[in-house]
Amino acid sequence: MGGLTVQEWQAVELSLRVSAVATLCSLPFGIAVAHLLARREFRGKALVDGLVHLPLILPPIVTGYLLLLTFGRRGPVGALLEKVGIVFAFHWTGAALAAAVMAFPLMVRAIRLSIEAIDPGLEAAASTLGASPRRVFLTVTLPLALPGILAGAVLAFAKAMGEFGATITFVSNIPGQTQTLPSAIYSLLQVPGAEPQAFRLIMISILLAVGAILLSEVLAARLRKARLT
Amino acid sequence: MSLDVALRHRFPAADLDLAFTAPPGVTALFGPSGAGKTSVANAVAGLLRPDAGHVRLNGRTLFEDGTWTPPHLRRVGYVFQEARLFPHLTVRRNLLYGAPDDRGLAHIADLLDIAPLLPRRPANLSGGERQRVAIGRALLQAPDLLILDEPLSALDAARKDDILPYLERLAAEASIPMLYVSHSLAEVIRLASHVALIANGRLAGFGRPEDVFSDPLLAAHLGPRAAGAVVSGDVTAQDPDGLAVIATPMGDLVLPLPVAVGQPARLRIMAEDVIIARARPEGLSALNVLPARVLDLHAQGATVMVRLTCGGDQLLLARITRRSATALDLAPGTPVHAILKSAALVVQS
Numbered sequence: 001m002g003g004l005t006v007q008e009w010q011a012v013e014l015s016l017r018v019s020a021v022a023t024l025c026s027l028p029f030g031i032a033v034a035h036l037l038a039r040r041e042f043r044g045k046a047l048v049d050g051l052v053h054l055p056l057i058l059p060p061i062v063t064g065y066l067l068l069l070t071f072g073r074r075g076p077v078g079a080l081l082e083k084v085g086i087v088f089a090f091h092w093t094g095a096a097l098a099a100a101v102m103a104f105p106l107m108v109r110a111i112r113l114s115i116e117a118i119d120p121g122l123e124a125a126a127s128t129l130g131a132s133p134r135r136v137f138l139t140v141t142l143p144l145a146l147p148g149i150l151a152g153a154v155l156a157f158a159k160a161m162g163e164f165g166a167t168i169t170f171v172s173n174i175p176g177q178t179q180t181l182p183s184a185i186y187s188l189l190q191v192p193g194a195e196p197q198a199f200r201l202i203m204i205s206i207l208l209a210v211g212a213i214l215l216s217e218v219l220a221a222r223l224r225k226a227r228l229t
Numbered sequence: 230m231s232l233d234v235a236l237r238h239r240f241p242a243a244d245l246d247l248a249f250t251a252p253p254g255v256t257a258l259f260g261p262s263g264a265g266k267t268s269v270a271n272a273v274a275g276l277l278r279p280d281a282g283h284v285r286l287n288g289r290t291l292f293e294d295g296t297w298t299p300p301h302l303r304r305v306g307y308v309f310q311e312a313r314l315f316p317h318l319t320v321r322r323n324l325l326y327g328a329p330d331d332r333g334l335a336h337i338a339d340l341l342d343i344a345p346l347l348p349r350r351p352a353n354l355s356g357g358e359r360q361r362v363a364i365g366r367a368l369l370q371a372p373d374l375l376i377l378d379e380p381l382s383a384l385d386a387a388r389k390d391d392i393l394p395y396l397e398r399l400a401a402e403a404s405i406p407m408l409y410v411s412h413s414l415a416e417v418i419r420l421a422s423h424v425a426l427i428a429n430g431r432l433a434g435f436g437r438p439e440d441v442f443s444d445p446l447l448a449a450h451l452g453p454r455a456a457g458a459v460v461s462g463d464v465t466a467q468d469p470d471g472l473a474v475i476a477t478p479m480g481d482l483v484l485p486l487p488v489a490v491g492q493p494a495r496l497r498i499m500a501e502d503v504i505i506a507r508a509r510p511e512g513l514s515a516l517n518v519l520p521a522r523v524l525d526l527h528a529q530g531a532t533v534m535v536r537l538t539c540g541g542d543q544l545l546l547a548r549i550t551r552r553s554a555t556a557l558d559l560a561p562g563t564p565v566h567a568i569l570k571s572a573a574l575v576v577q578s
Contacts, residue, residue, distance in 0.1 A: 128274050132301050
């Protein structure tokens with residue numbers, strides 16, 4: 001892809017980095033929340049469920065603005081984190097945070113469904129075999145939920161690659177800093193006559209999304225095969 | 230070992246309220262489906278937390294008012310109705326899941342005939358193989374108590390006959406006390422040294438299978454077809470015409486049994502298969518006619534359950550009509566002859 005400009009390359013590289021970091025960092029939380037919702041009964045469960053789904057139903061620009069209020073330099077959390085050297089506002093890490101928040105409901109949903117599909121009888125059997133709740137989770141629940149975790153991660157990655165509204169609101173559209181692939185496409189579409197460049201980035205977006213889905217299919221098939229022999 | 234259980238628990242459908250103390254050996258929890266047998270097993274294993282009561286195993290309190298031992302600290306092995314093998318692990322890793330090390334593996338794999346299955350995964354095992362692996366997995370954790378919840382009910386008759394000998398071997402070795410949940414009379418008589426008869430969440434009877442199953446007061450819980458006596462004896466001869474002679478406390482019985490001479494046999498004589506005669510009958514095709522004495526009579530609608538003593542203290546149960554009981558003028562102490570139409574072999578160990 002030698003035809004890409006430095007700025008275009010930066011956008012592709014940034015998008016991949018933002019999406020990977022967003023997916024990997026939110027995955028442990030996604031698994032924990034999905035496990036909580038799938039297996040535990042507690043007061044306020046509906047509230048947690050609603051909160052997790054909020055980014056799915058709120059306008060992305062609202063989510064982005066709320067992130068800015070909370071994690072911005074003068075926001076209550078942002079000001080605290082800045083003291084320990086973590087900055088989100090107008091920084092690529094902020095783009096990762098926005099992508100993670102926006103992708104979280106999809107990730108939790110996929111993992112939760114796969115945990116709910118596991119026969120609780122297997123977990124009970126493991127406990128009668130002397131396994132502590134922690135060991136039951138690590139050796140039975142987690143491996144059996146792996147296909148769902150994989151699906152959730154791929155879905156979150158794809159969503160993160162496409163995140164636009166919350167990202168541009170929270171961290172703006174600074175080339176080389178916070179200009180992700182969708183932001184770059186948006187910028188190019190504002191420039192008269194730049195459609196060919198925009199079209200190249202659009203093709204890259206499509207290729208990356210399709211590639212991610214194919215990769216997850218291959219991994220899932222391999223997982224299934226390993227389980228049957 | 231002893232297992233001391235007292236439970237009270239409210240369920241939406243029916244309440245559980247029972248108590249029993251299981252002596253060493255195999256104790257069967259017997260009763261119709263939905264009676265609460267599995268709930269008792271779950272409470273002992275710690276998978277159900279009852280509203281009140283206690284569970285004590287070998288003097289160790291697993292559950293009482295303020296005490297609750299979670300299942301993974303109870304050392305209670307559990308073989309479930311549907312095996313519940315971990316699909317992502319090989320048979321070998323399933324077997325060793327609860328084991329402290331792999332020292333017992335070879336012995337157990339040998340005992341249960343599953344050594345060739347070790348590298349395979351549960352998905353391509355037959356139902357009988359899965360259940361044997363589940364039994365092995367529970368045994369390898371070296372539990373203080375082994376619970377078997379209808380381990381054979383998901384299997385067809387041929388598979389049952391495959392596994393029953395393994396269970397008999399386990400029961401005979403008696404190294405581990407067992408709680409055997411079943412609604413199959415034949416399995417219980419074959420395996421159990423004691424029976425807790427459970428009906429509608431209550432304990433209807435407790436004792437040796439011989440006593441519980443020939444108790445006319447419990448016949449209603451067993452169903453009319455299940456009531457009957459259990460008789461133990463030894464095969465003393467195999468006659469050339471295909472009939473075996475079994476020496477029992479009530480005298481010699483002649484039956485077509487495929488059991489070698491010198492072997493013990495446990496027989497079930499159903500109440501429906503016993504005919505009562507006042508005088509010794511002549512010209513009858515039945516081979517087994519035994520002198521007996523009426524112990525007591527229990528009327529249930531149009532039928533009467535007659536308890537007979539035969540050859541000393543062996544109990545026999547006969548189900549006859551009320552009209553016959555009146556016509557024969559039966560009363561406690563009446564000398565009669567018991568004619569056995571058939572008897573089923575249940576144990577050949």
